[in-house]
Amino acid sequence: MRLLLLPAVVVLAVFAAALGALFRWSVLEFIPGSLQTGGLTVANFRAVLAPQYLGAVRDTIVLSALTTVLTLVCAYPVAYALARASSRWVRSLILVLTLAPFFTGAIVRTYAWVLVLGNTVITWPVPMLFTERGVLVGLVHFSMPTMILILAAALSHIDPVYERAAASLGAPPWRVFRRVTLPLSMPGIVSGALIVFAWTLSAFPTPELLGGGKVKMSANVVKDLGLDSFNWPGAAAFAMLALALTLALLTVVGRVSSGRAT
Amino acid sequence: MTKAVVELRGCTRDYGAVRAVDALDLTVYEGEFLSLLGPSGCGKTTTLNLIAGFVPPTAGRIVIDGEDVTARPAHLRGLGVVFQSYALFPHLSIRENVAFGLRERRLPAAEIDRRVGEALELVRLERAGRQRPSELSGGMQQRVALARALVYRPRVLLLDEPLAALDKKLRESMRDELRGIQRTVGITTIFVTHDQAEALGLSDRIAVMNAGRIEQLGAPREIYAHPRTRFVADFIGASTVLRGRALAVDRVAVAGAQLRVAGVTLSAGTDVELAIRPERVRLASAPGDNVVDAHVDGLVYQGAQTELTARLADGQRVLVFVTEPSPVPLAAGHAVRLQLPADAFMLLGS
Amino acid sequence: MLRAAVVAMLLFMTLPTVVVLAVSFNPTAILSFPPSGFSLRWYENVVTYPQFQRAALNSVVVTAGAVLLALPVGTLAALALERGRLRARNVWASVLLSPLVVPGVAAGLGFLMLAAALGLLRSRALLIAAHVALVLPFVVRSVWVSVRNLDPALERAAASLGATPWRTFRRVTLPLLRPGLFAALLFAIVVSLNEFVVSLFISNRVTEILPVAMFTYVVNYTDPTIAALSSLFIVATFVVVWLADRYLDLGRVFLQH
Numbered sequence: 001m002r003l004l005l006l007p008a009v010v011v012l013a014v015f016a017a018a019l020g021a022l023f024r025w026s027v028l029e030f031i032p033g034s035l036q037t038g039g040l041t042v043a044n045f046r047a048v049l050a051p052q053y054l055g056a057v058r059d060t061i062v063l064s065a066l067t068t069v070l071t072l073v074c075a076y077p078v079a080y081a082l083a084r085a086s087s088r089w090v091r092s093l094i095l096v097l098t099l100a101p102f103f104t105g106a107i108v109r110t111y112a113w114v115l116v117l118g119n120t121v122i123t124w125p126v127p128m129l130f131t132e133r134g135v136l137v138g139l140v141h142f143s144m145p146t147m148i149l150i151l152a153a154a155l156s157h158i159d160p161v162y163e164r165a166a167a168s169l170g171a172p173p174w175r176v177f178r179r180v181t182l183p184l185s186m187p188g189i190v191s192g193a194l195i196v197f198a199w200t201l202s203a204f205p206t207p208e209l210l211g212g213g214k215v216k217m218s219a220n221v222v223k224d225l226g227l228d229s230f231n232w233p234g235a236a237a238f239a240m241l242a243l244a245l246t247l248a249l250l251t252v253v254g255r256v257s258s259g260r261a262t
Numbered sequence: 263m264t265k266a267v268v269e270l271r272g273c274t275r276d277y278g279a280v281r282a283v284d285a286l287d288l289t290v291y292e293g294e295f296l297s298l299l300g301p302s303g304c305g306k307t308t309t310l311n312l313i314a315g316f317v318p319p320t321a322g323r324i325v326i327d328g329e330d331v332t333a334r335p336a337h338l339r340g341l342g343v344v345f346q347s348y349a350l351f352p353h354l355s356i357r358e359n360v361a362f363g364l365r366e367r368r369l370p371a372a373e374i375d376r377r378v379g380e381a382l383e384l385v386r387l388e389r390a391g392r393q394r395p396s397e398l399s400g401g402m403q404q405r406v407a408l409a410r411a412l413v414y415r416p417r418v419l420l421l422d423e424p425l426a427a428l429d430k431k432l433r434e435s436m437r438d439e440l441r442g443i444q445r446t447v448g449i450t451t452i453f454v455t456h457d458q459a460e461a462l463g464l465s466d467r468i469a470v471m472n473a474g475r476i477e478q479l480g481a482p483r484e485i486y487a488h489p490r491t492r493f494v495a496d497f498i499g500a501s502t503v504l505r506g507r508a509l510a511v512d513r514v515a516v517a518g519a520q521l522r523v524a525g526v527t528l529s530a531g532t533d534v535e536l537a538i539r540p541e542r543v544r545l546a547s548a549p550g551d552n553v554v555d556a557h558v559d560g561l562v563y564q565g566a567q568t569e570l571t572a573r574l575a576d577g578q579r580v581l582v583f584v585t586e587p588s589p590v591p592l593a594a595g596h597a598v599r600l601q602l603p604a605d606a607f608m609l610l611g612s
Numbered sequence: 613m614l615r616a617a618v619v620a621m622l623l624f625m626t627l628p629t630v631v632v633l634a635v636s637f638n639p640t641a642i643l644s645f646p647p648s649g650f651s652l653r654w655y656e657n658v659v660t661y662p663q664f665q666r667a668a669l670n671s672v673v674v675t676a677g678a679v680l681l682a683l684p685v686g687t688l689a690a691l692a693l694e695r696g697r698l699r700a701r702n703v704w705a706s707v708l709l710s711p712l713v714v715p716g717v718a719a720g721l722g723f724l725m726l727a728a729a730l731g732l733l734r735s736r737a738l739l740i741a742a743h744v745a746l747v748l749p750f751v752v753r754s755v756w757v758s759v760r761n762l763d764p765a766l767e768r769a770a771a772s773l774g775a776t777p778w779r780t781f782r783r784v785t786l787p788l789l790r791p792g793l794f795a796a797l798l799f800a801i802v803v804s805l806n807e808f809v810v811s812l813f814i815s816n817r818v819t820e821i822l823p824v825a826m827f828t829y830v831v832n833y834t835d836p837t838i839a840a841l842s843s844l845f846i847v848a849t850f851v852v853v854w855l856a857d858r859y860l861d862l863g864r865v866f867l868q869h
Contacts, residue, residue: 018722105806112628202715
């Protein structure tokens, strides 16, 4: 039976090799102007803390946090409607509208926002394209499907009889939500928030196209260093840190989900 | 004259093409224990949901304490509901569950504490306060659900098949406890069940429901002894339905024999359906008044009694409960004589 | 009130799509909305642009290769996870799903470095390998859900009726896995076709797949050609997702009632 895993292991070994290469480069000394490298060093990691990069790191964390909160607020009603939809038609409509953007791919979706935010559709009172506002909108839009699906799955596990029981005990609809539905959906909220946060930290196409070079998140910095400046060691160090942070966050998600599993 | 607490006037509820409740009229009086009894799909749970306000009626009105509450949402009806799955909030402790309704009514904390304590004492779960529902057994959860519904002294208590999930022994002890609590508190209670033994044992009145309508409404003894329709006769207790021809006001021809009937009036010359309870049929050792010949078709030994199925001369089958030990030896295919007492016959309508 | 919020959110999610579709028919190169007329020239441009043609072909080759490899590999892995009675099952599951966790740029950069080390900088093989790794978690998850819902009693029944393990697999297991396999196929194709970040790092103008070609175009030009190409993507995706919902009842795939 274990042999069935072998092909998958081979595939993942290749993947691991790529990450291994990444690690190797991150500890090699960077020689500017070439792809040659010097000896082992931690200088690359220290360089990450340089002021020009620290700004990007700060922006990344702030934007990711804002995205998470906004996405949560926007996604919850849709997720609730999806989980409690009584007609197959409504459920299909919401699912198709939620999943289709998910499947159209990053470039298409981001480009669409370039059009919308770029004064083509409406003239915005404040500039949206190539600003943090614009990137935020794009990031929220990007994260909506994921958050909706995670929340809807969590909500669909909550037996509607609890909401009926709360109503029979005298709680009006918003109190039912606050005292019963919301607490019971908390595990889903936490998972969704952490997953969206972790993924947004590594977001690339959205800030790349909507940021227009003015808004940089960590992934953009990695690309700049790797493909534009050819500072592979520096790019690798940055990427390793992003990877470590993402792993840490998702481990927390795993703990939370299994801890609260009933 | 006791006061009418709950009234359903011409209530109908449709689910698409399905009519779950059909122009139902029902009045429930102060302090009574009324059961809605029937098979699955008869509309009893839907009726409960209409009263509770979980679903709106397609037509008709619901009146509680003289007030038309048809348009009033569930959380403003002031009723107590015990659900089949108990629906105890998993994220709250037992005390918090029981206190839920009181908190919605904005009672002061000390008062809530006191009343929760009383309610838990009533159901003998004073020690379980801090635990979570998942830590309690089914029977205990059911008692908590009851305490939660009663603690704020609702006008009416609604119970949706609350004993269905319990095993037999537990069900019986809970049934007695439930009745005891209801009598102590004196609350008007509407109880939904498919178990006729439960309904017979608990209720002041039973509404036997079928296909969205009430077929018969009355006290348990009344319904058992005088079922008005074939459905009620079949659903409550066991019975045999015999077809025959009325010869006179008090005589009927069944399976070639002439039988006397008492307590019902027949129209001579009409075809009639008469039901008889299997425990009323006696085995006779000799021919006599109201004795018919039959052959043993089937025997099912049940310990305290044997369920005998006998076939009459015209092919009709009669179910007989023979208390063990049997007065007459029984074997498949043998001939037996059945005595059908004149006053045991029940005349059925539609 | 809930309904209003939901409608608003659904509009928010759909707005960009509508704009893209509208702009794609614009007769002039200046982006305007609503469009000043109706023209298919940008669609023409898409179809005739040689770089797009080459990239489209690359996409088909890479995706086909990735899917053909990932489906059997992932299915075997899912079967092993559910039925294999592995001691460290959760660890294995995490390992199999791990590519999802790695940030795209990290994986992309890593593959680039690996390619450099192996001298495979211009090869499509590594690109396909990367796609297989990225697509595998989706395949494993989809098939695993189906395997989990498979009642082992059915396979035992087949055995009791005389079917060999292989025949049981072919006649009972595989057909019952069909929804999961179909979902896996769908996910795999969509994820691979749209894969951008990793592919950006390890492809060049010869080997680049469609999303990368689109990105390059967007960065350099501002005419609505990309709007036309995006519209094609959008319409195709909507149709596929709608069909998937009709055939699979996606509600059951994502939610549990």
